[in-house]
Amino acid sequence: MLAPSYRKWPESLWRDVTLSPVSKPTLLSVNEALAGRLGFNATWLASTEGVAMLAGCHMPAGVLPGAQAYAGHQFGQFVPSLGDGRAMLLGTVQDCEGTSFDVQLKGAGRTVFSRQGDGRAAIGPVLREYLLSEAMHAIGVKTTRALAAVATGEDVLRERALPGAILTRVSRSYLRVGSFQYAACRGDVTALRAMVLFAATKLYADRDTVAGDENPDIDALRVSLFDAVADAQADLIAHWMSLGFIHGVMNTDNMSIAGETIDYGPFAFLDSYVPDKVFSGIDVRGRYGFNRQADVARWNLARFAESLLFSEDDDAIAPMRDIIDDFTSRFQRRYRGLMAQKLGLPGGNTEDNAVIDGCLNILTAESMDYTRFFRTLPDRVADVGGEIALRNPRAYKDWAEKWAARVTHRPGGFKMAVDIMSQHNPAVIPRNHQVEKVIVAAEGGDLKPFHQLFDAVTHPYLQNAIFEAPPTREEEVHTTWCGT
Structure with missing residues (x-):
């Protein structure tokens, strides 16, 4: 078994x-x-x-x-x-x-x-x-x-x-960047080669052109693996940020070679959109704040690259440096693609990028609830009254009219845009205040709230009046902890 x-x-x-x-x-x-x-x-x-x-x-x-x-x-x-x-x-x-x-x-x-x-x-x-x-x-x-x-x-x-x-x-694997660092700092080339072979041929076989070779060139395999991991991390961080998710502790020992979210500690989802938000009670300098996650991933990848080098004049240095230099562009392409889907836009052009940037500016200026904004946008269109009082109704109205014009004239029109948005904007996320309520109840022996929230968050695109509502001011969670 x-x-x-x-x-x-x-x-x-x-x-x-x-x-x-x-x-x-x-x-x-x-x-x-x-x-x-x-x-x-x-x-x-x-x-x-x-x-x-x-x-x-x-x-x-x-x-x-x-x-x-x-x-x-x-x-x-x-x-x-x-x-x-x-x-x-x-x-x-x-x-x-x-x-x-x-x-x-x-x-x-x-x-x-x-x-x-x-x-x-x-x-x-x-x-x-x-x-x-x-x-x-x-x-x-x-x-x-x-x-x-x-x-x-x-x-x-x-x-x-x-x-x-x-x-x-x-x-898929509990190998981390820190696994390679452990071997590298001890000069354990045998262990490094074993991990490179495993990760490249088992985790990324579909990308690796030499996976079927009985005696693969480990030196070449390192670059192939590094490129695959960089791609996976660009996808992962873009997905996190499109959802308003903050991991909280992006240490290199918490960065999965398999490209998975791992070691959930002081994580949180944004309620109001605050780009530099930090929830983690141990991140006193904001190193792992929301808008720094892509930069941290790039920094971690540089440490991964260092651990894959076998000598100071290693031939892998130049191609891995190029991959690191390209990481921000990879992330931005993935992130903007996901944000375009959240807004029902075709994406990939200057006009749509301007709408995305304008959306983030509005969310920042108005401190709107991130998840609910996207979920309810098709119903409100250019309604400047909406569910909350706006600080700058004119700025919101100007942006909403530009967005409506873009989605109306896209292939499939407004209806297609709404269909796409409904598939990429969850109604229910594990909101911080709801999770805290579950924990308090469970500590007292009551698991019913846990099972209710579990059912809701594992059907994230279904409307749920109880669990999709933002927190009241009194319910807001400002700090989270890893619990170790």
Whole structure:
């Protein structure tokens, strides 16, 4: 069921994990749709034996948990040894299409990389990631996914005692930029070559022209891999920003080689549109603010490139530098394409770009609710009254008339534009205040709000009067935390 495929990698990249059983594990939720896709029996996962595995208490025969080693730049400072301090990799499964996924427990106890931490997780961060990752998947953003969550029956100590929980999540791969940095700073070329070969041929085989070669040229493969990862990150960050999503901690150890959103910590969605918004309570200098995410991704890619070099005069330097220089253009093309879809525009021309820029200026000046603005725009068209009082009705009216003129004269006209907008503007996102309500209820033992919000955010394009409403001023969440 779970193949220990990672153990074929160089031993420097992983460590064995000793299980730390908890006292009274109970199931909080099983993602039945994902379980079925991965070949798991949801009934078995909910059984005593299944919950024992999900809680890290006891493993089925052949399942040998391990923790991955990695390094990383954290808020710009390099830390040479980080690793899975509260996560353990159980193994690999294949879905119904033959695609492999790694299964990991998060919050299951200490590993050799835990340092001073307890390796545990509280129920709040577990349910936040469960909700958010599945919401992102439903919208169409590449992400790790939540397979299950269990309560441990034990408290964890943070600012106060909180109910403990463990998340089971899956990913195409848990390789990060920090994985390559870990090997590179130790001069471990064997490990670097193994990771390059795996990532290029398994994660990006459709792009790699030498994937079928039994003895591929690793030197050439590095550039092919780097180009693929840069493309994936341009797509990912563009998708984040088109949705108003802030990751919160874009350290290099949180940047997935698979191009997935990973390690949900102090993330948040914009309510009012504030381009330089920072939610994370630990990001005191705003390094990972909303409008800096593409620049940070480019910076992280430069660190990735450095870790792929085998010598000072490496032939890969020039082509990888060109890819880094082109990254901002790649991101802008993806981002503007997504914003054009949100506005029902054909995109790709100067006139449409001017409408997009004008839209962002209006959102900034008026501090409008980001998600609701796009969702309700076709109904309001050039209505300057709308749902809120505007600071500058004339500026909004001028922009709205330009937008209406562009979409009316596009192929298919206004109706086609509205159809496109309805497919690219979710009605429901995991709004910060709704997630906080779920956490408070779950800490008190009530999971009904969690299941209600989960159902809403996994059907993001369906109208839902309860969950699509913006927060009141009293409900607004201004700061988020990672919960470690």
